[in-house]
Amino acid sequence: MATVAERLGVEPIRLWIGSVLTLLAALIGGSLAFPRTVYDGFVWHYFWGPVQADANAAVCAVRQGDTTRYLYESAACSAAAEPVAYPGYTLVSEVGYVVVLLIALSGLVFLLQRLAVGSDRGLFFSLLPFVFFGGALRVVEDVTDAAGTEGLITYPLNTLIISPIIYFTVFAVTLIALLGSIALERENLVDSYTRPLVGSGSAVLAVTLAFLLWSAVAPDGPGTFYPQVLIVILLGATASAAGTWWLLERYVPAANAGTGRIGLVVIWGHAVDGVANVVGLDWMIALGAGPNLVPKHPVNRAIVDITASTLPASVLTFTGDTWPFLVVKLVAASLVVWLFDERIFEESPQYTILLLIAILAVGLGPGTRDMLRATFGV
Template sequence: MFPETSTERAWTAAVVVIVVGLVGGSLLFPDLVYGSFIWQYFWGPVYADAFNAACAAWNGGSPQLYASSSACEAAGGPTAYPGYTLVSEVGYALTLIFSLVGVVFLLRRLELGEKISFIYPLIPFMLFGGALRVVEDAMDAVPEGVEPAIQYPWNTLLISPLIYFTVFFITVGALLLSVWAHRRGLTETLEWPLAGLGTALLVGSLGYLVFLSVSTTYVYFHPIFTVLTMGGAFAIAIGLWIPIRRRLPWMASGTPLLGGVILWAHSVDGVSNVLALDWGQELGLPNDLVPKHPVNRGIIDIAESVLPESVASVIGTAWPFLLVKIVAALVVIALFDEEMFEEDPRFTVLLLIAVIAVGLGPGTRDMLRATFGI
């Protein structure tokens, strides 16, 4: 029975302590623990985003939505804005790492996840996560007087960070179904049915967005963004990874093929940002899109403050984010050597899955937001 080992028991105890601490603190000090921390940085942004508001004020436990930035600035007490903050991103990163340990225990029980080949059938689920988030973005684009297909509170399941849990549980369900089918002798491997389920979910999400683009006036179709993003990402990955494998074999020792996939995934994120943020209007959008994450927003702010306006107007200010993504991906790739796989293959594989997902998920969302003009 779970927990079985001392490590599993320690992890379970830590989960219980954290949950009890947050719940207990919220009950004893609702304004301080829940209002000023949990609500302001985690649930409040989701709540404001669900109603497409500029912000939401804690208001002593009776949240108040505001439609303008000036009203948000005048609101008293903890105020939450849609999107991420540095506090929330750190919290999500720690939650991700902690959750990966629990997934290792699950895979250990299922005797899965020791080989890199386990990663590839999960890539469609990462693309599906980005596409599903754009489905919710499309609900925000619904004009006044038109009822969105997905409304509160169900739309919160498609808003960051809850969408990560939604996609996670869908993926786990697909994995368990694939394991069951394989062990019953219905399929020769579990990878093909797993990849098939993820692809079906991805196609369904994309199909719904295409349907909206031809049946509504608030969703459009600009395939040039997808073509250029995927083309650019593949060009970067192939153009860098082939010479790296030849001239710096130590960097590719642990991930000879997967390193190129990691580089491609993060290039998707970088290229999609460059195209949507700097060249959106030139490629057919009414306006350039705005960054959704504090990291790329901060990098762009630095570029705008350093580059002369005459230069920035020609080359843009989002390209430094692409360079940062490429360099970060190469640094991470170099860390995954053969020794890591020998010491703990399952945890190493899960870390690699997370590395790909944090590039491909947001990148797919940015790419599809531009593709469908949302």
């Protein structure tokens, strides 16, 4: 079947650039021509407004004319006229992020093809530290919020580490590390670009974790340190992923024939997300690690609400109401891994590797954040 680019007689890279420029022109032009409808009602309401509210530690942000007000009481937010933006995600914003992600992945494929790298599976494992880094970096802003007005990173600089801007920040750091690693390889300074790439990711991750640990042990630091939470989450995620992998190998071996060890890492990454939510939302008090956290994603909230309204209270007392989220994550990750057979790797290796990294990131990234938030009490 002919691709869109082939039917139009245009090079794929030119079609991609044209599509991106068209979308940007539509958003920018619409925001200028119809600022109240396009910018205030869509761009600000679902994307930039939540970032501003989060960056200012507000309950919500309200757009009034050309100004933004920050409210710090729930009652005031409920009484405010739309558009009102709350920190966190909505279904609209999450769909928008998925669209941006797919567009970005396509652009990265063209870049990797031009550089003639990324067709081997080593790229996937080399980028793993950057996935952890993204989740850990988001917790830096949580620590800053906990520190109040005396935080080291204040508005507007802290918007760089709040979703969705943090994705661009992490992407920029990763791209610089990737290009630098490729340059080292081509100058014959290293045998493979994957080695300095892993080193770069590990370095930025180590610096970020060191800051978080300092915030917990410093005399006036805003955080605390609950190592039992970290241990329980990692053990629970590893056991869940190993059990899921064993079931696949035992009963559906074809499911992981294409991905191999990559599939196991993907399932483990989503298990971290699932277990971190179960522990953070239901078992913090039981572990002696402070109050339970609250869900920040619409899917998490929906599953918690459905479970709470379906199961009897006597059952929820022993199980909590978040465990179905872990089940959903494990099943969904397993089904996604099943889709990636060997043929897909052969037909489009760069795109397949990047897509698997993205699939891992949407689980392990938020999972790392939730795990570290619970571990450091922020």
